[in-house]
Amino acid sequence: MAQVEATTERIIAADAETVFDTLADYSGARGKLLPEHFSEYEVREGGDGEGTLVHWKLQATSKRVRDCLLEVTEPTDGRLVEKDRNSSMVTTWTVTPAGEGSSKAVVTSVWDGATGIGGFFERTFAPKGLGRIYDEVLANLAAEVEK
Numbered sequence: 001m002a003q004v005e006a007t008t009e010r011i012i013a014a015d016a017e018t019v020f021d022t023l024a025d026y027s028g029a030r031g032k033l034l035p036e037h038f039s040e041y042e043v044r045e046g047g048d049g050e051g052t053l054v055h056w057k058l059q060a061t062s063k064r065v066r067d068c069l070l071e072v073t074e075p076t077d078g079r080l081v082e083k084d085r086n087s088s089m090v091t092t093w094t095v096t097p098a099g100e101g102s103s104k105a106v107v108t109s110v111w112d113g114a115t116g117i118g119g120f121f122e123r124t125f126a127p128k129g130l131g132r133i134y135d136e137v138l139a140n141l142a143a144e145v146e147k
Contacts, residue, residue, distance in 0.1 A: 004113040006127035009106040010138040014145035016103035020078055020095040022145050023105070024049035029144060035136040050074040054082075060129050088112040105141065107134045 012019050022029045027047030034041060039057045046052035052072040059065045068089070070082040080093040089111040098104040109130055113122045 002113050002119065002123060003110050004123050004126055005108060005110045006130035006134070007106065007108040008131045008134040008138060009104060010135070010142060011098050012103050012105055012138075012142045012145060013101065014103060014142075015101060016078060016095045016097045018145050019103045019105055019141065020080075022141060023093050023095065024072075024074070024080055026052045026054050026072065030054075033137050033140040033144060035133065035140065037133045037136075044069075046072070049080065058133075060126070060133065105138055107138065109134070 022033075024030075025048060027043050031041045034056070037059050039059065040055065042055045044053045044055055050073055053069070054072065055067075055069050057065055057067055066084075066089075067086055069085040070091075071085060073081045073083070075081055078095045082091040082093075084090070089109055091107060091109040094106045094108075096104050096106075113119045113126075
């Protein structure tokens with residue numbers, strides 16, 4: 001199986017601490033940032049960064065719905081890692097300073113892709129589709145913290 005990777009980034013006109021804290025606020029802000037591709041959002045444990053267990057369904061295409069149960073860790077400052085208990089998907093959010101009053105938010109998801117022709121299509125199209133979804137999340141994040 002080949003690894004599939006999707007990465008999206010955005011410069012946000014807010015300091016890195018504010019951006020990171022908003023992303024890590026699973027019991028409050030995070031649910032508001034998610035576009036229509038996400039449903040059944042529920043915090044099951046914790047709610048603020050490390051130790052959070054959160055559930056959602058991600059509808060990447062009209063036929064593809066992924067049931068996600070994510071364990072959240074904070075391995076280093078400015079980094080949230082969401083490991084899906086239901087699949088090989090790992091999503092990493094990294095927030096770093098990007099000049100006075102700005103920050104750079106990067107989201108990368110990696111997972112073990114399918115084999116054969118299905119795997120070819122997954123490696124070809126899934127990163128673009130997931131990138132568009134996470135671009136919406138980052139746009140919503142920017143709108144939330146740039147108020």
